[in-house]
Amino acid sequence: xxxEIVLETRGLEKDFGxxxxxxxxxxxxxxxxxxxxxxxxxxxxxxxxxxxxxxxxPTAGRIxxxxxxxxxxxxxxxxxxxxxxxxxxxxIFPKLSVFENVRLAAQxxxxxxxxxKRYDRLPEVNEKTRNILDQVGLxxxxxAVAANLPYGDQRYLEIGITLATDPEILLLDxxxxxxxxxxxxxxxxxVQKLAETLTIVIVEHDMSVVMGISNSITVLHNGxxxxxxxxxxxxxxxxxxxxxxxxx
Amino acid sequence: xxxxxLNIVLVGVILLTLPLWISVSTATDILIFGLYAMGFxxxxxxxxxxxxxxxxxxxxxxxGAGMAxxxxxxxxxxxxxxxxxxxSLGALVLGAMCVKKRGVYFALLIAAFAxxxxxxxxxxxxxxxxxxxxxxxxPLLELRFPFHLNLGDPHNLFFFVLFLTLVxxxxxxxxxNSPFGSLLQGLKENEQRLKACGYDNVSIxxxxxxxxxxxxxxxGALYTVNLGYVPLxxxxxxxxGRPLVMTLLGGMHTFFGPLLGAGIFIFFExxxxxxxxxxxxFVGAMVVFLILTFPEGILGSIKERLNAEGGRESGKxxxxxxxxx
Numbered sequence: 001x002x003x004e005i006v007l008e009t010r011g012l013e014k015d016f017g018x019x020x021x022x023x024x025x026x027x028x029x030x031x032x033x034x035x036x037x038x039x040x041x042x043x044x045x046x047x048x049x050x051x052x053x054x055x056x057x058p059t060a061g062r063i064x065x066x067x068x069x070x071x072x073x074x075x076x077x078x079x080x081x082x083x084x085x086x087x088x089x090x091x092i093f094p095k096l097s098v099f100e101n102v103r104l105a106a107q108x109x110x111x112x113x114x115x116x117k118r119y120d121r122l123p124e125v126n127e128k129t130r131n132i133l134d135q136v137g138l139x140x141x142x143x144a145v146a147a148n149l150p151y152g153d154q155r156y157l158e159i160g161i162t163l164a165t166d167p168e169i170l171l172l173d174x175x176x177x178x179x180x181x182x183x184x185x186x187x188x189x190x191v192q193k194l195a196e197t198l199t200i201v202i203v204e205h206d207m208s209v210v211m212g213i214s215n216s217i218t219v220l221h222n223g224x225x226x227x228x229x230x231x232x233x234x235x236x237x238x239x240x241x242x243x244x245x246x247x248x
Numbered sequence: 249x250x251x252x253x254l255n256i257v258l259v260g261v262i263l264l265t266l267p268l269w270i271s272v273s274t275a276t277d278i279l280i281f282g283l284y285a286m287g288f289x290x291x292x293x294x295x296x297x298x299x300x301x302x303x304x305x306x307x308x309x310x311x312g313a314g315m316a317x318x319x320x321x322x323x324x325x326x327x328x329x330x331x332x333x334x335x336s337l338g339a340l341v342l343g344a345m346c347v348k349k350r351g352v353y354f355a356l357l358i359a360a361f362a363x364x365x366x367x368x369x370x371x372x373x374x375x376x377x378x379x380x381x382x383x384x385x386x387p388l389l390e391l392r393f394p395f396h397l398n399l400g401d402p403h404n405l406f407f408f409v410l411f412l413t414l415v416x417x418x419x420x421x422x423x424x425n426s427p428f429g430s431l432l433q434g435l436k437e438n439e440q441r442l443k444a445c446g447y448d449n450v451s452i453x454x455x456x457x458x459x460x461x462x463x464x465x466x467x468g469a470l471y472t473v474n475l476g477y478v479p480l481x482x483x484x485x486x487x488x489g490r491p492l493v494m495t496l497l498g499g500m501h502t503f504f505g506p507l508l509g510a511g512i513f514i515f516f517e518x519x520x521x522x523x524x525x526x527x528x529x530f531v532g533a534m535v536v537f538l539i540l541t542f543p544e545g546i547l548g549s550i551k552e553r554l555n556a557e558g559g560r561e562s563g564k565x566x567x568x569x570x571x572x573x
Contacts (some may be wrong), residue, residue, distance in 0.1 A: 053379070075332035079446035091444070093437040104434045105445040111427045113455065115519060165446050 002206065003030035005067075006199055007052070007083070007169055014047055014059035014223075021047040023223040025061070029169070034191065034200045034243065036210045038234075039220035039244065045203045046088060049173055052201070053085035054078035059130075080108070080167035087175065088152045093162065094147035098138055101146050101157055103129045107165035130163065136160040152183040159190070170194065173203040176198075178208060186214055211235065256421060258561025259372035259504060260414050272402045274336045278511045279406075279413045280470050281494065285506030286420060287489035288465025294498035295456035296436030298351065301358030302487050304342065304365050305461035307483035309335040311369065314383040315376065324391055324399065328412075328469045334460055335465020343457035347450055359485060360404060366483035383478035399473065409470050418465055421503065423459060430494025432456055464491070497538055508547055512538070 009031040012154065014022040022044045029035055037045050052063065054075040063071045070078055093101050106128045111117070120126070133139045136156040141149065146157060151217045155175065162170060176184040188209055191200060195213075204210050210217065210231070217234045219226045226238045234240055266275035284306055313335030316327035346357040370378040373485040376385055391397035392407065399405050423429050431452055434442040443449045473480050481487060491506065491514075498509030516534055521527035542549040 016419055042287075055444075064537070074448075076443050076446050076448050076503065079444060084446075085444065087444070091438060091441045093434055093441060096433060100430075100433075104430060107427055107430070108446045112431070112452075113430075115428045116424050117427055118425055119427045161441070161445065171263075 003032075004009060005029065006031045006065065009052070010062045010064070010069075012063065013059045014044075014049060014056060015046075015059045022058070025220075025223075025225055027225070029201065029220065031199055031200065033215045034048065034202065034213055034215040035202065036194045036211055036217045037203050038205075038207075038217060040228070043220040045220055046173060047223075048203075049085060049171055049203060053083060053171055055085070060238045065140075071085045071143075075240055079165055079167075080239075082166065083171070084162050084165050084167035084169075085159050085171040086162040086173060086175065087111040088173035090151075090158050092146045092154060092157055094145075096146055097142065098144050098146055098149065098157055099129060099142040102132050102164050106132065107200060108164075110168055124137065132160050132164050132178070135193075137186070147204050152179050155187075156190075163194070164226060165197065169199045172200065173175040174205060175201055176204065176206055184209065199233065253418070253421075254451070255504070256414070256417055259417070259507070260410075263413070265411055266444070267406055270515060271518070272406050274514060276402070276406045276409050276474055277518070278557020280323065280408045280467050280474060281348045281490065281514055282507035282510035283413045283416055283470070284464050284467035285491040285494040285498070286417065286503075286509045287460050287465075287467060288427075289495045289500055289506045290420065290424070290463065291457055291460035292492070292495060293502075293505075294429070295432045295453060295460070297453060297457060297460075298355045299358045299457075299460075300355040300485070300492070301342070301360070301362035302461070302464050303483050303485060303487035304358070305335040305339050305464040306471070307362075307365055307369070308338045310472045310478045310482040311464030311468075312465070312499045313375060313382060313469035313472040314386060317386045317389070317472070318383060319376075321387070323393070324389055324392060324473060325393065325553065328466070328473070331469025331472070332462060332465050332528055337460040337469060339465070340454065343454045343461070347453050347457070359488060362483060362488055363485055369480055369483055372403075372551035378478070378481075380480055382398070382480045386472070386476050388421060389473060389476065407539075409474065412466070412470060416463055417507075420463060424503070428452075486514035493535060497535060498546055499542075499548025499551070500549040501544065503553055505547040507543045509545065512546075 005028050009027040012022055012025040013020065037048065039045050051058050054073055055177055058071060060109065062069055065081060065083060070081065084104065095102065103125060106125045107122065110122055110125050133142055136159055138153060138156055146154065149157060157172060159175065166233065176187050179187060184206065191213055192203065194200060214231055216228065216230055218228045219234060219240050221243050226243065227234060227240050263279065265280065286555065288302050291299055309331035313327040314330035316322040316330040323500050326552060340362050346354050349357055370379055389399040389530060391399060397408065401407060431442065432448060435449060435452055439449050471482065494509035494513050495506040497512060498507065499505030511529065516529060516531050520530045538546065544552055
């Protein structure tokens with residue numbers, strides 16, 4: 001039985017002043033999968049991510065989410081549909097508390113333009129925030145100012161903010177970048193746990209992480225898909241060996 | 249419940265005693281410009297949007313109320329409502345038109361629009377705005393509802409303005425602590441992230457700017473009620489600068505800072521201008537001195553100090569005081 005495709009791109013293109021950052025990408029993502037996107041630097045991974053999340057508009061091609069065309073939707077609408085990206089460069093609300101960082105995002109599904117209630121008296125939002133802080137292991141530090149967190153915790157906070165928007169598909173751009181080996185291990189566990197309920201697309205450089213957690217891998221090279229398959233297939237693929245894995 | 253509003257009650261009591269130690273007309277001016285600056289700071293301090301053109305909304309409020317009084321013989325309440333409506337509509341439209349520009353470009357665009365209002369009122373619309381002379385011929389004001397109050401009496405006028413200012417401050421406080429208000433912090437801190445959380449950052453900014461214009465317009469409408477006529481200067485660009493100076497003086501990262509800034513600025517202005525027509529020199533020097541002494545504004549710097557104290561053993565009082573700002 002064919003699995004439901006939640007996200008699909010058809011002939012996706014992105015030019016930056018004549019340079020094709022993403023070129024004719026046809027990408028299909030089945031529900032519930034952990035998909036890694038790998039490729040050498042400049043292969044177009046981050047651009048591809050930004051196209052999926054609605055940050056950039058493609059030069060040509062279409063993006064379908066559950067079969068619905070979302071190509072021209074602004075980023076906040078894409079997010080409300082359930083497709084959310086966490087940034088490669090940590091992007092949080094630095095002067096707010098950890099709790100407030102997540103609470104702001106959690107509030108999105110409940111109320112946006114309410115001028116009369118008290119922001120800190122929305123029981124379902126507070127409850128959800130506590131659950132997410134628990135999931136990403138920041139409950140102890142909920143009152144800390146976000147900017148004062150150690151780097152690894154800021155990365156978790158970023159994932160927490162992303163989760164608080166109730167995504168169906170989570171796009172993680174290098175979640176383990178700059179983390180210690182121990183933190184990387186925790187992140188892998190977290191991603192695996194999240195994958196029980198979410199579909200996850202992840203851009204990652206750490207090959208042991210990629211090979212360990214992915215159901216399947218898409219290899220980008222010069223903006224196009226070079227190969228796609230299970231971790232084993234990708235590992236044994238000659239083209240991939242040649243352009244990317246090199247001597248490994 | 250009451251604890252949340254303790255700060256507003258305290259400020260209300262302090263404002264109530266103003267006529268005991270300064271002249272009642274200065275006190276009324278402080279209330280009006282305090283409200284103006286606080287409204288302005290909803291945009292600057294809370295949403296992170298700098299505007300050099302709030303005189304447009306102050307002026308729309310002033311002329312809106314003034315024209316209702318002059319031409320339609322409206323009651324004080326109705327004319328205040330007219331001023332409010334004109335100012336909020338103005339802020340909504342200008343905000344929506346300019347919001348895609350950022351930082352200083354936004355500030356200057358709004359300033360340009362405010363100057364357009366000024367020149368419209370000066371010449372093309374002279375027959376209804378009174379042009380250079382301002383809008384005169386407003387009948388003597390009195391309150392007919394809920395009880396009779398002669399607003400020609402400076403003390404009555406002061407209490408009337410105080411009542412409305414406090415109501416506005418209460419509403420403003422409420423809005424800033426609403427779910428929408430909490431988004432403004434996010435907007436100021438990291439607009440990109442807010443967008444990535446599924447919020448329409450542009451609409452949020454426009455709404456914040458409208459709220460800011462609404463309170464500035466209320467101040468303008470009260471200005472008309474206070475003076476009994478509308479000076480053309482309400483629209484002038486210098487009047488856009490006033491709330492900015494007051495806000496920086498008091499502290500843009502505090503709720504009551506702009507009110508304190510307005511108090512100091514207007515008190516000095518009124519006091520010094522009695523002795524010399526060159527009062528700007530002295531008030532200017534004082535502003536420079538205060539801003540150099542209190543880089544975060546007076547309340548802002550006190551708050552910072554208390555934050556530092558709060559970490560220490562003796563910090564109990566400091567923590568308590570901090571909650572007041």
